[in-house]
Each structure stands twice: as structure tokens, then as C-alpha cells.
Amino acid sequence: MDPAVADARDLRTGGEWTRLQRAKNDLIFALAVFALAASRALPLGALRALGAGLGVAAHALARKARRTAIANVRLVFPEMGDVARRALVRRSFVTMGELLADAVALLRPRGGPLLALAPGARAVIEEALGEGRGVIFASAHLGPWERVAASLVAAGVPLTTLARESYDPRFTRLYERLRGARGVRVVWRSGSRSLGATAAIVRTLRRGGVLGIPMDLQARVPSCESPFLGHPARSPVGPARIALRTGAAVVVGTVAPDGASLVITATRIPTSELGLTDLEGQGAERDLTTRINRELSQRILALPHAWVWMHERWTPSVEYHVNFG
Numbered sequence: 168m169d170p171a172v173a174d175a176r177d178l179r180t181g182g183e184w185t186r187l188q189r190a191k192n193d194l195i196f197a198l199a200v201f202a203l204a205a206s207r208a209l210p211l212g213a214l215r216a217l218g219a220g221l222g223v224a225a226h227a228l229a230r231k232a233r234r235t236a237i238a239n240v241r242l243v244f245p246e247m248g249d250v251a252r253r254a255l256v257r258r259s260f261v262t263m264g265e266l267l268a269d270a271v272a273l274l275r276p277r278g279g280p281l282l283a284l285a286p287g288a289r290a291v292i293e294e295a296l297g298e299g300r301g302v303i304f305a306s307a308h309l310g311p312w313e314r315v316a317a318s319l320v321a322a323g324v325p326l327t328t329l330a331r332e333s334y335d336p337r338f339t340r341l342y343e344r345l346r347g348a349r350g351v352r353v354v355w356r357s358g359s360r361s362l363g364a365t366a367a368i369v370r371t372l373r374r375g376g377v378l379g380i381p382m383d384l385q386a387r388v389p390s391c392e393s394p395f396l397g398h399p400a401r402s403p404v405g406p407a408r409i410a411l412r413t414g415a416a417v418v419v420g421t422v423a424p425d426g427a428s429l430v431i432t433a434t435r436i437p438t439s440e441l442g443l444t445d446l447e448g449q450g451a452e453r454d455l456t457t458r459i460n461r462e463l464s465q466r467i468l469a470l471p472h473a474w475v476w477m478h479e480r481w482t483p484s485v486e487y488h489v490n491f492g
Contacts, residue, residue: 178336196337206271211279214268222264226257229477236260236476243396258472266473270313274345282311282318285425288433292324292377295416295435301372303410303417305436305459307383309466310422310473315431316379317349319420327352327371328379329364329405331386354378356388372415380406383463384478393457396464400481407455410438417455419462424470434462 178184184192206214226233236256240247247255272279295302304319304326306312319326328346332355333339339355346353354367371378382403383395389408390401410417417436422429436458441451467474 177334192335196335199338199341203271203274206268207275211272214272215265218264218266218268218271219261220264221267222261223257225264226260232477233260235479239476239478239480242398242481255472256476259474259476262473263475263477266311266313269311270345273313273317273349278317278349279314281321282314282422283430284318284322285423285430285432288420288431289322291418291433291435292420295418296325296375296377298416299375300413301375301415302377303372303406303415304377304379304433305406305417305419305463306379306381307421307463307467308381308475308478309383309470310429312381312421313345315420315422316346316351318431319377319379320350325374325376326379327354327367327376329354329356329368331356368409369413372409372413378409378415382406382459383467384475385480385482391453391456393453393460394464395460395480396467398481400460402456402460404452404456406459407452411441411451411455417459419459419466421463421466422470422473423466432466436462 206217209217233256236259237252240252240255244252244255269279292302292304306315316326316328328351330342330353333342343353354364354371356364368378380403382405385401386403388403388405391404392399393402394400395402406417409415417438418433419436420431420433423432436455438455441455
């Protein structure tokens with residue numbers, strides 16, 4: 168779809184839905200509300216089994232997403248055979264369904280067990296916070312990322328997440344409820360709620376907070392080309408830009424396998440020797456983005472079935488420019 172047409176139909180950019188879009192979106196939201204209500208009586212195990220079933224159905228029915236996932240896996244794992252490639256894609260769909268169920272469970276008063284921080288992860292975060300300029304916590308849509316945020320807050324980490332509003336404002340309110348119930352604050356970077364986002368980002372860091380930014384997906388944000396999973400990809404440059412201009416420490420954190428379970432790990436990304444190598448600082452921004460991408464890539468490769476391979480990560484995108492001041 169032409170970007171101008173898409174923007175005209177996107178509520179986040181001041182557009183309006185067509186009658187057909189409104190009818191479709193009303194139906195999607197009604198089904199989501201019904202599913203949420205019906206799931207409240209299910210134990211966590213049954214809820215995850217239901218999510219896995221949804222993943223199987225999506226794998227069978229969402230042909231475009233399945234083709235995208237297969238193409239992405241082929242790009243990153245060229246040596247992988249066809250059978251193994253398709254098995255990984257199918258497992259990824261199933262895992263995404265389970266993770267959806269896991270996120271739904273967080274809406275309950277008892278949202279299930281939280282994730283533990285790996286040995287040393289807390290020390291990495293506390294040392295970064297101790298420098299007094301805040302922390303950019305670069306993360307990825309890897310494993311139960313909503314539970315990662317909830318677990319960090321429960322562990323005493325002053326986390327605020329940067330997120331984009333949903334295409335449907337009703338889902339945005341649902342996301343706010345999901346995160347707010349676990350004490351996770353949100354700064355919206357687009358849409359009607361984004362007014363004052365820049366000030367909120369700076370305020371979070373100046374107060375010594377942690378700003379969580381998922382940056383593994385392609386998005387309509389300022390981007391630069393940087394290797395991701397071994398291949399050049401348009402990558403969000405915002406985290407690097409904010410860190411370099413505010414002096415905030417940079418930490419990459421996601422889940423990682425620990426035997427049969429998952430734990431939250433944290434890795435400090437060095438920035439002290441990075442300067443603004445040109446008038447706009449683009450050289451340093453690209454270097455720091457590459458360092459972050461390298462760490463995120465290693466984490467995804469260690470847990471490949473739990474990443475969103477159906478995302479169009481290596482396709483051309485529209486670059487949007489914003490000023491972080």
C-alpha cells in the first residue's frame with residue numbers, strides 16, 4: 168500500500184478508518200475481548216496450550232507471514248536444510264502463540280511466576296545506574312518480553328518502556344492495563360499520546376531511571392543500516408542517539424536459556440570511546456547501533472525459536488526523522 172494512503176487510514180497519524188476497516192477492527196477487538204474473558208477461568212497451563220493451538224492455526228492460515236518467516240530463516244541460516252527450516256518456522260509460530268497466552272496471563276491478579284535475573288545481571292544494571300545518567304535498556308521481542316519488563320520492575324529496577332501505540336486505541340488502553348498492572352510505566356513514541364515523549368524520555372534518564380527500548384524490529388523511526396543477524400538491515404538509531412546525547416549507560420537485556428528455564432541477562436555495551444564523529448553524530452550512532460545489534464543477534468541465535476521470524480525485518484522501509492534534542 169502507498170505510504171500516503173496508509174497514513175490517511177492510520178489513526179496514529181491523524182487519519183481515519185474506512186467503513187470496512189472500522190467493521191473489521193470492531194470485530195477483531197470484540198473477539199479479543201471475548202477471548203480474554205473466556206480465558207480467565209483457564210489455568211496457566213491450559214492457557215498456554217490454547218495459545219500454542221492458535222500458533223499452529225496461524226502457521227497454517229497466515230501464508231504470507233509463513234513465507235516471510237521461511238525467507239528470513241533461509242537468509243540467516245543458509246546451511247539449514249528445508250525440513251529443519253520449516254520445523255523452526257512452525258515452532259516459532261507455536262512459541263508466539265504461547266507467548267501471547269503468557270502476556271494475557273499477566274492481566275490476572277496472579278499472573279504466574281516472574282523471571283529471575285541471571286547471576287551478575289543485577290550488578291550490571293546497578294553499576295550502570297550508579298553512574299547517575301540513567302540507563303538505555305536495549306531489548307528484543309525474544310521470549311516472554313512482557314514478563315521480562317514485569318520481572319525487572321518486581322526486582323526493583325525503575326523501568327519505563329518506550330512503545331508505539333497500537334493501530335487501534337482500544338488495544339493501546341489494553342496494553343496500558345497490561346503493563347500498568349505490573350508497575351511498568353510507558354512512554355508512547357507515536358500517535359495521540361506521544362505529545363511530550365521527548366521530555367518524558369529525558370526526564371526518565373535524568374531521574375536515574377531505566378528506559379527500555381525494543382530495537383530488533385524494523386519500524387517507522389529514524390534508522391541506519393547496520394548488521395543484524397549477519398545481514399545489513401535498517402535498524403532503529405534512537406537508542407544510540409539518546410545514549411550519546413544524554414550520556415546514559417547502555418545495557419542490552421533479554422531472556423536467555425539457563426538449562427530448562429529462562430532467566431534475564433544483562434550485558435553492558437561500552438560507549439566511553441565513542442565521540443560525535445561528524446556534525447550530526449551519525450558515525451557514532453551507527454557504531455553504537457552496530458554494537459547493540461551484535462549483542463541482540465547473539466541472544467536471538469541462542470534462542471531462535473522464540474524470536475519473531477515472521478516480521479519483515481529485511482524489507483525496505485520508510486525512514487521517519489524526529490528530533491531528540
